[in-house]
Amino acid sequence: MRSNRAKVRAGVSMAATLPMLAGALALGIPAAHAADNPGRDTLAGTKPAWATTKADKGATSDSSQVSARVYLAGQDAAGLAAYAKAVSDPASASYGKYLSAAQTQARFGATAAQVTAVKSWLTSAGLKVTDVTQHYVAVSGDVAAAEKAFGTQLHNYTKGSKTYRAPARAASAPDSLNGAVLTVTGLDNAPHKASSKEQLPPPDAVFKNAGPFSSYYGSNVASTLPDAYGGKIPYAVQGYTGKQLRAAYGAGSYTGKGVRVAITDAYASPTIAYDAATYAKKHGDAAYTSGQLRQVLPKKYTHTAADECNAAGWYGEETLDVEAVHAVAPAASITYVGASSCMDDDLLDSLGKIVDNHLADLVSNSWGDIEANQTPDLAAAYDQVFQLGAVEGIGFYFSSGDNGDEVANTGTKQVDTPANSAWVTAVGGTSLAVGKGDTYLWETGWGTDKAVLSDDGKSWTDFPGAFTSGAGGGTSATVAEPFYQKGVVPNALATANSAAGNRVVPDISAIADPNTGFKVGQTQTFPDGSQQYSEYRIGGTSLASPVIAAVQALAQEARGGKAIGFANPSIYARYGSKAYHDVTDNPTGSGLGVARVDFTNGYDASEGLITSVRSLGKDSSLSAVKGYDDVTGVGTPAGGYVESYRRR
Numbered sequence: 001m002r003s004n005r006a007k008v009r010a011g012v013s014m015a016a017t018l019p020m021l022a023g024a025l026a027l028g029i030p031a032a033h034a035a036d037n038p039g040r041d042t043l044a045g046t047k048p049a050w051a052t053t054k055a056d057k058g059a060t061s062d063s064s065q066v067s068a069r070v071y072l073a074g075q076d077a078a079g080l081a082a083y084a085k086a087v088s089d090p091a092s093a094s095y096g097k098y099l100s101a102a103q104t105q106a107r108f109g110a111t112a113a114q115v116t117a118v119k120s121w122l123t124s125a126g127l128k129v130t131d132v133t134q135h136y137v138a139v140s141g142d143v144a145a146a147e148k149a150f151g152t153q154l155h156n157y158t159k160g161s162k163t164y165r166a167p168a169r170a171a172s173a174p175d176s177l178n179g180a181v182l183t184v185t186g187l188d189n190a191p192h193k194a195s196s197k198e199q200l201p202p203p204d205a206v207f208k209n210a211g212p213f214s215s216y217y218g219s220n221v222a223s224t225l226p227d228a229y230g231g232k233i234p235y236a237v238q239g240y241t242g243k244q245l246r247a248a249y250g251a252g253s254y255t256g257k258g259v260r261v262a263i264t265d266a267y268a269s270p271t272i273a274y275d276a277a278t279y280a281k282k283h284g285d286a287a288y289t290s291g292q293l294r295q296v297l298p299k300k301y302t303h304t305a306a307d308e309c310n311a312a313g314w315y316g317e318e319t320l321d322v323e324a325v326h327a328v329a330p331a332a333s334i335t336y337v338g339a340s341s342c343m344d345d346d347l348l349d350s351l352g353k354i355v356d357n358h359l360a361d362l363v364s365n366s367w368g369d370i371e372a373n374q375t376p377d378l379a380a381a382y383d384q385v386f387q388l389g390a391v392e393g394i395g396f397y398f399s400s401g402d403n404g405d406e407v408a409n410t411g412t413k414q415v416d417t418p419a420n421s422a423w424v425t426a427v428g429g430t431s432l433a434v435g436k437g438d439t440y441l442w443e444t445g446w447g448t449d450k451a452v453l454s455d456d457g458k459s460w461t462d463f464p465g466a467f468t469s470g471a472g473g474g475t476s477a478t479v480a481e482p483f484y485q486k487g488v489v490p491n492a493l494a495t496a497n498s499a500a501g502n503r504v505v506p507d508i509s510a511i512a513d514p515n516t517g518f519k520v521g522q523t524q525t526f527p528d529g530s531q532q533y534s535e536y537r538i539g540g541t542s543l544a545s546p547v548i549a550a551v552q553a554l555a556q557e558a559r560g561g562k563a564i565g566f567a568n569p570s571i572y573a574r575y576g577s578k579a580y581h582d583v584t585d586n587p588t589g590s591g592l593g594v595a596r597v598d599f600t601n602g603y604d605a606s607e608g609l610i611t612s613v614r615s616l617g618k619d620s621s622l623s624a625v626k627g628y629d630d631v632t633g634v635g636t637p638a639g640g641y642v643e644s645y646r647r648r
Contacts, residue, residue: 039174039175039176040151040172040173040174040175041172041173041174041175041177041179041181042170042171042172043150043170043171043172043173043181043182043183043184043377044170044376045170045183045375045376045377045379045380046150046152046167046170046171046183046184046187046188046376046377047152047166047167047168047169047170047171047188048166048188048190048375050157050159050166050190051155051157051166051167051168051188052157055157055158055159056155056156056157056168057155057156057157057158057163058155058156059153059154059155059156060143060154060155060156060165061143062142062143062144063142063143063144064142064143064154064165065140065141065142065143066140066141066142066143066145066146066154066165066186066187067130067138067139067140067186068127068138068139068140068146068184068185068186068187069136069137069138069139069184069185069186069345069381070118070122070136070137070138070139070173070181070183070184071135071136071181071182071183071184071185071380071381071384072109072110072114072115072118072134072135072136072137072180072181072182073110073179073180073181073182074108074109074110074182074384075107075108075109075110075111075114076107076108077108077179077182077384079107079108080108080384080387080388080391081387083108083391084386084387084388084390084391084423084566085390085483087390087391087393087565087566088390088565088566088567088568088569088570089483089484089569090569090570090573091569091573096393096562096563096565098391098392098393098563098565099391099392100358100392101355101356101357101358101392104355104388104391104392105134105356108388108391109134110134110180114177114180115132115137117176117177117180118137118177118180118181119132119137121149121173121174121177122137122139122149125141125145125146125148125149126141126142126144126145126148126149127139127140127141127145127146127149128140128141133352134352134356135348135352135381135384135385136381143165146187150167150171150172150173150184150187151171151172151173152167152168152169152170152171152172152187153167153168153169154166154167154168154187155167155168159190162190164188164189164190165187165188165189165190166187166188166189166190167187167188171184171187182380182381182384183376183377183378183380183381184377185344185345185375185377185378185381186345188375188377203269203270203271203312203315203522203523203524203525203531204312204313204315204316204524204525205524205525205527205602205603206524206525206526206527206532206534206602206603207524207536207602207603208534208535208536208599208602208603208604209238209239209536209537209598209599210597210598210599210605210609211235211238211597212235212597213235213236213237213238214234214235214236214237214238214594215237215238216237216244216434216435216436216438217234217237217432217433217434217435217441217516218234218433218435218441219234219436220234220235221233221234221235222234222235222595225453225457225595225611225613226453226457226458226459226460226613228460228463228464228591228593228613228615229590229591229592229593229615230590230591233593233594233595233613234594234595235594235595235596235597236515236516236537236594236595236596236614237434237516237517237537238519238537239517239518239519239520239535239536239537239538240432240434240511240516240517240518240519241283241284241285241327241518241519242283242284242285242326242327242328242330243283243284243438244434244438245327245328245434245511245518245547246327246328247434247438247439247440248432248434248438248440248511249328249510249547249551249636249637249638249641249642250637250638250639250640250641250642250643251328251329251551251554251642252554252639252642252643254329254554254555254557254558254642255286255329255330255331255332255554255557256328256329256330256331256332256550256553256554256556256557257331257332257557258331258557258561259329259332259333259361259362259553259556259557259561260332260333260335260359260360260361260362261325261329261332261333261334261335261360261361261362261363261364261549261550261553262334262335262336262337262354262359262360262362262363262364263318263321263322263325263334263335263336263337263363263364263365263546264336264337264338264339264347264350264351264354264363264364264365264367265314265317265318265321265336265338265339265365265366265367266309266311266314266338266339266340266341266342266346266347266367267301267304267309267311267314267315267318267338267339267340267341268295268297268315268318268336268338269314269315269316269318269319269522269523270315271315271522271523271531271533272293272295272315272318272319272322272336273293274523274533275319275323275521275522275523275533276288276293276319276322276323276326278521278533279323279520279521279535280323280326280327280330282521282535283327283519285326285327285330286326286330286331288326291333292333292334293322293326293333293334293336294333294334294335294336295335295336295337295338296335296336296337296338296353296359297337297338298338298339298340298346298349299340300340301340301341302340302341302343302346303341303342303343304341308341308342309341309342309343314342315522316520316522316538317366317367317542318336318338319520319521319522320366320518320520320538320542320543320546321336321364321366321542321545321546322334322336322546323520323521324518324520324543324546324547324550325364325546325549325550325553326550327518327550328546328547328550328551328553328554329550329551329553329554332550332553333360335354335359335360337350337351337353337354337359338350342367344378347367348378348381348382348385351363351365351382351385351389351396352385354389354394355385355388355389355392355394358392358394360394361393361394361395361556361563361564361565362394362395362397362549362552362553362556362564363389363394363395363396363397363549364397364545364546364548364549365396365397365398365399365418365545366398366399366540366541366542366545366546367399367542368398368399368401368416368417368418368419369416369417370401370406370409370410370414370415370416370417371414371415371416371417371420371476371477371478372410372412372414373417374417374478379417379418379421379478382418382421383421383422383423386418386421386423386424386566387423389566390423390565390566392565393563393564393565394563394565394566395425395552395563395564395565395566395567396423396424396425396566397424397425397427397545397548397549397552398418398419398421398424398425398426398427398545399416399419399427399472399540399541399542399544399545400415400416400419400426400427400428400429400471400472400473400505400506400509400541400544401415401416401419401471401472401473401541402429402469402470402471402472402512402540402541402542403469403470403472403620404447404467404469404470404471404472404473404619404620404621404622405472405473405474405619405620405621405622406472406474407620407621408467408620413474413621414474414477415472415473415474415475415476415477415505416472416505419472419505419506420476420478420479420503420505421479421503422479422480422482422503423566424566425507425508425548425566425567425568425571426505426506426507426508426633427506427507427508427509427510427541427544427545427548428445428446428471428472428473428505428506428507428508428509428512428541428544428631428632428633429445429446429470429471429509429510429511429512429513429539429540429541429543429544429631429632430443430444430445430446430471430509430510430511430512430513430544430583430624430632430636431443431444431445431446431511431512431513431515431516431592431616431617432511432513432516433516440581442587442588443511443581443583443587443632443636444583444584444585444586444587444592444616444617444624445470445471445509445583445584445585445617445619445622445623445624445629445631445632446469446470446471446512446513446539446541446616446619446631447467447469447470447471447585447616447617447618447619447620447622447631448467448468448469448470448513448515448614448615448616448618449464449465449466449467449468449614449615449618450465450466450468450612450613450614450615451463451464451465451612451613451615452465452610452611452612453611453612453613460612460613463613464593464613464615464618465612465613465615467618467620468614469514469540470618470619470620470622470631471506471509471512471541471544471619471622471631471632472505472506472541473504473505473506473619473622473629473630473631473633474496474504474505474622474630475493475494475496475497475502475503475504475505475630476497476502476503476504476505477497477502478502479502479503480500480501480502480503481494481500481501481502481503481504482503482568483569484568484569484571484572484573485503485504485572486501488572488575488628488634489504489628490627490628493628493630504630505630505633506630506631506632506633507568507571507572507633507634508548508571508632508633508634508635508636508637509544509548509583509631509632509633509635509636510543510544510547510548510551510636510637511539511543511544511547512539512540512541512543512544513539513616514537514538514539514540515539515594515596515614515616516539516594516616517537517538517539517543518537518538518539518543518547519535519536519537519538520535520536520537520538521533521534521535522534522535522536526603527603548637551637551641551642552564552567554642555641555642555644555645556645558642558643558645558646558647559645559646559647560647562647564645571634572634574634574641574644575628575634576627577640577644578638578639578640579637579638579640579641579644580634580635580636580637580638580641581635581636581637581638582626582627582635583624583629583631583632583635583636584617584624584625584626585617585618585619585623585624585625585631586617591615592615592616592617593613593614593615593616594613594614594616595611595612595613595614596611596612596613596614597609597610597611598610598611598612619631
């Protein structure tokens with residue numbers, strides 16, 4: 001199951017991020033013939049790590065039902081990975097020589113004969129084929145049929161306080177299929193939860209920010225509050241607007257005209273068109289033209305309950321993503337592709353729709369999970385979609401997470417996923433100071449400590465306080481170091497988990513700190529039951545992701561509309577140049593913080609106020625330092641970034 005929205009309100013993380021893998025499986029190559037299972041090819045990664053002998057509670061009943069997806073490897077998995085790399089690398093002779101969706105399917109997709117053979121294998125075992133797409137064959141049936149088809153036994157295992165079904169050994173497929181099967185998902189049923197609901201709930205309860213505010217960084221100093229870092233500190237900004245972000249990241253006269261940006265999330269806000277249009281009008285953004293914002297939605301929704309995917313919680317995510325892209329790239333076309341739930345299969349379907357129909361060249365994704373929850377079977381399926389997108393000139397951008405090194409959240413230092421994929425652009429986060437006249441002042445890595453005002457109002461309790469949230473980053477434990485990071489990422493980071501070197505997150509970054517955040521407008525449910533449009537400040541790396549996608553839209557316009565595609569090779573090729581702000585944690589040398597006053601109940605002063613100081617640039621064990629770092633990557637776009645893509 002995928003976690004829900006990756007946004008931050010009131011300094012509390014709501015983030016997450018998905019799976020990735022190294023080696024042959026990450027390239028979509030089925031595992032070699034299994035010596036202990038003659039006549040069959042092992043589908044590596046289909047037995048989860050938590051399905052241990054100690055946790056084994058015995059065989060699953062033969063009559064229990066299974067729903068699974070058999071993902072197709074296509075005609076040339078190794079060739080797909082190689083071509084995806086070549087068309088994305090500025091140093092390659094094949095750079096930018098993208099294929100159309102139809103050409104990609106014809107060259108790398110599964111053939112009709114392969115699909116027929118896979119279907120025949122599955123049905124002969126007693127499974128029923130329920131769906132066939134370009135990417136997979138979906139089946140259902142009882143455990144006995146699934147065990148026969150996949151050459152394994154299904155057992156029940158304890159995982160935490162619950163019990164789930166999983167293969168007792170890795171699944172396999174007949175070697176007579178000649179490697180047509182990439183992987184199978186669904187044999188492991190943790191932690192999916194069923195729901196019969198198909199209607200979306202109303203908007204979430206209202207959230208509003210209390211004042212005082214700064215209109216730009218430092219415009220309103222908290223003169224009556226205690227000192228911090230040797231002096232008075234400013235109140236947090238009310239929320240930056242598109243005009244301020246465009247100035248900070250060097251938009252110039254570019255607007256994203258002619259560029260298509262897609263956004264994926266789960267579900268769909270029923271008020272998005274009204275909210276986006278209202279917000280644009282209130283803040284001086286260009287009005288949406290006919291057809292500029294459109295939605296591609298499923299026929300029905302599932303897992304909508306608050307204790308499952310919390311469908312209403314995703315409305316604000318869609319709102320943030322759409323309004324942020326339009327604010328920074330006001331002429332770009334936006335296509336929102338909603339998944340029917342927050343589950344992996346449904347999110348994969350939304351990504352597949354974009355690739356299969358080439359709905360956009362840039363895709364912003366603000367969702368995911370911790371790396372420890374990734375499974376290799378799903379990692380392979382995700383990476384295949386990312387590689388197919390790269391071949392077509394489509395770039396995927398994923399937020400890096402909002403819990404720093406994840407220790408405070410999970411007890412284990414780890415990165416988020418699929419930001420850890422070698423085939424996506426991981427977007428980290430910063431605290432941004434935009435001054436008077438929309439002047440860029442500085443940025444720190446996003447990491448927040450919080451200390452509240454003492455009862456007598458004369459000091460900050462336990463200053464600087466406890467860590468609350470920060471940009472995700474660090475070194476992957478599963479993904480090998482990609483070619484584009486070599487020579488840029490410090491060796492100490494790359495080899496933190498393996499002497500051979502692993503993927504480090506993020507690649508690039510942008511504003512994420514909710515204390516220096518972005519203002520959004522959304523219809524919310526008020527205490528009296530009414531639904532009204534209102535505005536609030538927001539943050540999280542799910543703000544950074546659409547901002548970077550929008551900046552990339554400006555860059556694509558600057559290069560004459562030619563797709564940038566999978567951007568990491570070109571992002572790293574600009575490392576160390578004037579294209580980036582090199583972000584560090586203490587740019588002023590004296591420490592930084594802002595004062596915040598928040599409603600105790602989240603929407604009005606009837607239950608009191610909470611006053612606090614939020615220290616900036618304190619991201620768990622991660623640090624933003626000179627050069628590449630695991631909070632901000634190569635840095636944030638500077639005035640020369642967009643212009644550096646201009647075709648000369």
